[in-house]
Amino acid sequence: xxSVSYSVVLLLVMACLxxxxxxxxPEVRQEQPEYFWPLPPDEPRIKYLKSIWGDQDxxxxxxxxxxxxxxxxxxxxxxxxxITTDKAGRIFVTDTVRRLVFVFDEAAGKTTFIGMREKAFxxxxxxxxxxxxxxxxxxTGSDTIMVFSVEDKxxxxxxxxVLDNPSGLAIDNNGKMIYVVSTKTHRVEVFSLDGTHLFGFxxxxxxxxxxxxxxxxxxxxxxxxxxxxxxxxxxxVFNAQGIFEKTFGGVGMAPGQFSxxxxxxxxxxxxxxxxxxxxxxxxxxxxxGRLLLFVGSxxxxxxxxxxxxxxxxxxxxxxxxxxxxxxxxxxxxxxxK
Numbered sequence: 001x002x003s004v005s006y007s008v009v010l011l012l013v014m015a016c017l018x019x020x021x022x023x024x025x026p027e028v029r030q031e032q033p034e035y036f037w038p039l040p041p042d043e044p045r046i047k048y049l050k051s052i053w054g055d056q057d058x059x060x061x062x063x064x065x066x067x068x069x070x071x072x073x074x075x076x077x078x079x080x081x082x083i084t085t086d087k088a089g090r091i092f093v094t095d096t097v098r099r100l101v102f103v104f105d106e107a108a109g110k111t112t113f114i115g116m117r118e119k120a121f122x123x124x125x126x127x128x129x130x131x132x133x134x135x136x137x138x139x140t141g142s143d144t145i146m147v148f149s150v151e152d153k154x155x156x157x158x159x160x161x162v163l164d165n166p167s168g169l170a171i172d173n174n175g176k177m178i179y180v181v182s183t184k185t186h187r188v189e190v191f192s193l194d195g196t197h198l199f200g201f202x203x204x205x206x207x208x209x210x211x212x213x214x215x216x217x218x219x220x221x222x223x224x225x226x227x228x229x230x231x232x233x234x235x236x237v238f239n240a241q242g243i244f245e246k247t248f249g250g251v252g253m254a255p256g257q258f259s260x261x262x263x264x265x266x267x268x269x270x271x272x273x274x275x276x277x278x279x280x281x282x283x284x285x286x287x288x289g290r291l292l293l294f295v296g297s298x299x300x301x302x303x304x305x306x307x308x309x310x311x312x313x314x315x316x317x318x319x320x321x322x323x324x325x326x327x328x329x330x331x332x333x334x335x336x337k
Contacts, residue, residue, distance in 0.1 A: 035303040037295045046295050048303035049332045055111035080323040082126035082311040094124040117152045128169040138166040158195030168216035186211040201242030206232055209244035220266040233258045248289025256291035263312035273312050280306040
């Protein structure tokens with residue numbers, strides 16, 4: 001009898017000793033590392049924020065029942081190319097494989113699509129949004145610019161007969177004009193926002209003002225146009241009327257040179273950002289074409305690792321959005337003040 005009581009007491013003591021080990025432990029939060037460019041001891045200029053692969057990165061569960069039931073299947077990016085944002089902070093991304101424009105609304109925690117309702121696109125490449133919220137998409141398969149509402153209603157299209165393989169877009173909201181890169185005619189064509197052709201400039205060649213398969217274009221806060229003259233391996237700068245002003249870059253492997261320049265954008269200080277699909281980075285230049293910094297390297301998973309980067313866009317808060325094509329994501333960075 002005594003042995004039984006002793007055993008029971010012993011078991012109770014052991015259980016009490018083991019309870020803390022079995023009880024749920026408080027979660028230990030691990031700080032995520034931060035990534036900056038350039039590396040210390042230099043002062044950081046660019047900070048990595050996050051990546052977006054698809055709608056699962058934005059979804060918000062509304063209740064425990066939603067979590068239990070599970071969400072619908074994701075719609076992920078397959079090959080993003082062009083990218084822009086609007087005044088509401090929505091992110092617009094063309095996907096040349098899905099033949100859609102993804103609209104990532106982070107505030108609402110949802111993803112919608114443009115081009116799905118009418119299956120309008122053959123190969124959507126670049127995208128721009130005007131001050132009224134109209135969405136302009138260059139479609140190389142149909143040689144037109146298609147204009148949609150954000151609710152995916154096709155409003156109009158234009159450029160047929162003028163454009164050949166249209167790609168880069170830049171909107172001048174003050175002048176009510178849109179600049180379109182016509183890659184295979186080696187020109188930039190200019191239309192009113194209702195689609196009336198106004199004028200164009202360029203032509204094939206290597207002299208100043210001529211182009212060799214240009215791809216993308218950006219309009220700076222100073223009103224200048226910056227055109228990626230891809231197979232001349234340079235950026236050309238024009239005024240708003242298409243008059244040549246200057247050029248920078250050149251073919252080579254040194255910083256400040258290009259191999260496969262693609263996307264282009266400008267920040268609030270007038271600095272110019274150019275992606276290079278061969279070097280898997282983006283380079284940042286001063287308004288006069290002097291190299292400030294390059295960001296990124298080849299890779300698959302890490303922040304700042306790219307595989308064929310294409311479009312780049314800098315918003316009003318100097319957030320930098322890069323379409324990382326073969327990694328099937330958008331990488332987002334912040335320019336530091």
